[in-house]
Amino acid sequence: MGIFEKIIKLDRRIIFLVIFLSVIFPLIFKVNIPINITPEVRNVYNLIENLPEGSVIVVPCEYAPDTMAELEPMLYAVLRHCWEKNLRVVACGFYVTGVTLIEQEIKYMAKQMNKKYGKDYIFLGYRPYPAAVINSMGEDFRQSFPTDYYGTPLDSLPMMRGVKNFNDTKLVLTINATSGVDYWVLFGHERYGFPLAIGVTAVMAADYYHYLNSGQIVGIIGGLKGAAEYESLVHHKGLATMGMSIQSFVHLVIVLFIIIGNIAYFVIRKRKGINR
Amino acid sequence: MSTDPGIWLAAILTLCIFSFLYKDNPFYKFVEHLSVGVSAGYWLVIIIRQSLKQTFLDPLIQGQWQLVPGKLGIFLLIFPAFMGILLFTRFSNKWAYIARYPIAMLWGIGVGASIPLSLQNYIIRQLQATMVPITFNSWEDVGSLFIAIGVITGLVYFYFSKEHKGAFGGAAKVGIWILMIGFGSTFGFTVMARVSLLIGRVIFLMKDWLGIIS
Incomplete structure (x- = not known):
């Protein structure tokens, strides 16, 4: 042979x-290899960068341990940016096997950035049927989430005072490893008109560029590469850059x-x- | 090296899964079954705690349904729960037909909500984005031209009522090339994603478990 x-x-x-x-x-x-910033990631960065201090952004995270290698660095980079700008974060998760993982990651990052629960961020937790939940969040967050993940009524959390629905938020940035992205475009952006950005796994990224072209999303952070780009933009090189x-x-x-x-x-x- | 038992457990389970790359073995099988079992148990706990308890039991016991304006408050809480319970009639041969009512309700609401938005989202908005004026002032305009060519030739390739010959056949050939480029880019992204997952695990093993890298 x-x-x-x-x-x-x-x-x-x-x-x-x-x-x-x-x-x-x-x-x-x-081995260090330079990372070029793509316009779709820079768009997301610029949008957050230009938000006024104290603005509320919604960060729905829908992933589990199987995709955390790609999406965890992305979430950390985005949260770092939001909290450096003193934005308030409303996080939630519609993927059942990832709820506690996401809760731990947000808590970890909040500790790193010295942010307080209820004042700088809240975690709403999980509800089934994302389409129905997004619809009801468009009316009032309290319809689907009368309490947060820990069972605290939303009205007793200081940062939720005056925040009723998507009209009181400046951006929805979903970090997602599921088809939940379509729900956010379909039932969220199309119906309520809020600016939507997405952070997805590399497998999914190619399927969502058409939303960028049609203006339905403002930007895509795609996979580990997107996360590394975002880390470069916030000048904090972490796991994604490595x-x-x-x-x-x-x-x-x-x-x-x-x-x-x-x-x-x-x-x-x-x-x-x-x-x- | 880590002294955390949780890290050790995760590392050993990771190695058991990786052992499949050599060949199928009992360690891999054990962890595969463990993963399915743990996921199912975890799923159940989260659903009961986050959905059943927080959105039904707690409001019912604490009277929070009164927060819903009007007299429909209790109805809005009880009716969906009642319909949900009806789904369990599928376990009885005699009463199984009753489960069709909540299923019909779910389908009806789902389809009613989805159709107009799907048309808007997947067809009208995408057509709008394709039908843009083609000029040659910038590279973006060239991109618009490529999108238009890609859409038209792609559609030609999937038009089977006319034989793919002559100019029509040529357009179909361009269409299949564009489809291949699309598949190639998707496959490239897929490879990148899978390698990312491997990198994530190797970093975990070398950093969190063995402590070889900082």
Whole structure:
């Protein structure tokens, strides 16, 4: 068996091992790769940057541990930006397996930024049927969430005084790993007209660019790359920036595998005299 | 190295899942079943606590339904709960038909709310975004031209009432190329997402568990 036949029949476990090693290598040797800011991420940043102090933004988070590698750094970067600008955050989660994860992440970030619950942020928790919940939030947040995640009535939380529905908020930024994005566009933006931005996993990003083109969303933070861009914008390099350096290195290895695999494939075909 | 038992448990479970990459084994199977079981239990607790308790039981016991203006307050609380309970009649052969009423209600409301908004969102707004004047003043205008070409040729490719020959066939060929570029970009994003998940786990193992990196 020649070298090309060996390449074509390469044990997939060797590929797994090489990919694993390509993740570890830049992690240990701290390879830094510059990150370019895309307009769709800058749009989100600029919108938040230009909001007046004390504005309320709604941050629905719909993801679970399976996608936290991409979306957790995104949430941290966005919250850091919001709280540096002294914005007030109303967070909620419509994805049942991620509720406590999101609650912990928001709490962690609030502690880092020295923000107080009820004054600078609240967490509404989970309710089923996002479409119905978004509709009722458009009328009054208290319809679906008479109490917050901890059972405290919304009216007794200082930051919710004077905040009735989306009309009293400046932006909805959903960080989402589900089809819940469509609900926010369909039942939220289209019906109530608030500015909507989305932070999604890389798998989903390509499917939502048409909303950007049609002006239904103001920006997209897509996957780890988007999170790394946002970290650069808020001048706080974290897990996403570290991850993107590794990501770029792994991509090079994958491209190399694709090129070698294709060369081997075509050489073998030529040897066998297959023209098409 | 971490001394937190939670981190150790998560690390061991992660390694059990990764062991599948070598070959299927009992450790992987155990963690797979554990994950399904824990998720189901967690799901149930959150639904009971966040939905049933906070939106039905607490308001009912504490009389918070009176906050809803008018005399319909209690009705708005009891009626949906009653309809929800009717769904459980599916477990009885004799009474199963009753479950159709709440299902019909859910479908009716869902379809009624979705159709006009879906038309607006998925068709009208997207058509508006496609039908923009094509000029050549900036690179964005060139992008608009590509979108128009992509939409038209993509539609031609999916038009099967006429044979794909001549100019029509050429347009269909352009359409399939554009579709391939779209699939390629989606696949590229997918690879990026999966690698991100691997990176997340490796960082967890090396930073939080082993403490090799800071």
